[in-house]
Amino acid sequence: MLAELALPTELASRAGAFTLRAARDGDLDALIALIANDPVSAARGDVGSSEDRDDYARALGEIGADPRNTQLVAELGGEVIATMQLTVLPGLARQGASRLQVETVRVRDDLRSEGIGAALMRWASDVAAPALGARLIQLTSDAARTDAHRFYERLGYAPSHIGFKLSV
Amino acid sequence: MLAELALPTELASRAGAFTLRAARDGDLDALIALIANDPVSAARGDVGSSEDRDDYARALGEIGADPRNTQLVAELGGEVIATMQLTVLPGLARQGASRLQVETVRVRDDLRSEGIGAALMRWASDVAAPALGARLIQLTSDAARTDAHRFYERLGYAPSHIGFKLSV
Numbered sequence: 001m002l003a004e005l006a007l008p009t010e011l012a013s014r015a016g017a018f019t020l021r022a023a024r025d026g027d028l029d030a031l032i033a034l035i036a037n038d039p040v041s042a043a044r045g046d047v048g049s050s051e052d053r054d055d056y057a058r059a060l061g062e063i064g065a066d067p068r069n070t071q072l073v074a075e076l077g078g079e080v081i082a083t084m085q086l087t088v089l090p091g092l093a094r095q096g097a098s099r100l101q102v103e104t105v106r107v108r109d110d111l112r113s114e115g116i117g118a119a120l121m122r123w124a125s126d127v128a129a130p131a132l133g134a135r136l137i138q139l140t141s142d143a144a145r146t147d148a149h150r151f152y153e154r155l156g157y158a159p160s161h162i163g164f165k166l167s168v
Numbered sequence: 169m170l171a172e173l174a175l176p177t178e179l180a181s182r183a184g185a186f187t188l189r190a191a192r193d194g195d196l197d198a199l200i201a202l203i204a205n206d207p208v209s210a211a212r213g214d215v216g217s218s219e220d221r222d223d224y225a226r227a228l229g230e231i232g233a234d235p236r237n238t239q240l241v242a243e244l245g246g247e248v249i250a251t252m253q254l255t256v257l258p259g260l261a262r263q264g265a266s267r268l269q270v271e272t273v274r275v276r277d278d279l280r281s282e283g284i285g286a287a288l289m290r291w292a293s294d295v296a297a298p299a300l301g302a303r304l305i306q307l308t309s310d311a312a313r314t315d316a317h318r319f320y321e322r323l324g325y326a327p328s329h330i331g332f333k334l335s336v
């Protein structure tokens with residue numbers, strides 16, 4: 001999907017302009033740290049253990065190799081400060097509408113409330129979804145993330161669904 | 169993903185044994201009718217209009233051509249009576265766990281409460297997810313579908329997330 005997305009691009013935040021680009025292999029450790037830098041993820045085992053590094057590397061490789069997936073990173077001052085994954089989902093419902101699914105949205109904790117996440121999400125809906133032909137953006141947020149729920153509602157997202165998960 | 173799934177297969181229900189297989193182009197009209205045969209979908213515009221047929225056909229083609237997607241149909245007595253879409257999502261969170269996402273689960277209304285949907289979902293968690301290397305199954309269900317919520321909870325799914333959607 002990267003060809004459609006015209007990356008890298010510059011986005012604005014209260015912490016300054018930052019670069020949005022596709023993740024590279026060299027971002028792996030920064031991505032692992034970003035995901036571990038979150039209590040909900042840490043409670044699920046994302047603690048940045050070196051034993052898990054190969055699993056994260058494999059996943060990053062799979063995302064990068066799939067034309068309907070991309071892991072994006074935000075870079076500020078040479079550091080990876082945020083990430084999100086986008087997936088285009090073809091589907092029959094809603095008159096065959098493709099959906100843009102957002103997963104694993106993370107902003108480094110010392111840079112939250114600076115408008116970085118909002119800039120990422122606005123880019124996803126204003127730029128990425130139209131460029132990718134998606135008529136709907138969807139994501140789920142853990143019920144414990146009440147701040148995130150307010151954030152998504154401020155951006156216009158409707159909390160219209162229940163997200164069910166089953167570990168297998 | 170079809171190679172891993174060993175389809176077609178036979179599943180049991182109170183309406184009799186039925187066949188689970190990948191959808192074919194010739195299933196398009198039955199699939200459009202199944203999706204329209206649902207008040208929540210109909211309210212979103214899935215009313216089986218002939219004007220929308222090309223859009224559904226394009227979507228079914230995209231699903232079938234993507235190695236991480238498949239549209240499945242249940243066939244009983246030569247008729248398509250149910251469907252669901254499966255998508256394998258590579259991802260970094262949960263130590264790089266791949267997820268199996270389920271979308272557009274529909275059972276024809278005169279055959280509901282016969283265990284067909286449960287058989288599909290049990291096959292997804294017991295057979296498909298392990299075969300595809302997915303450690304988590306996820307789906308969202310419209311908040312209006314309270315019967316569906318009880319159904320997924322009976323199957324062991326946790327309503328742990330809020331599902332947000334934004335039309336673009």
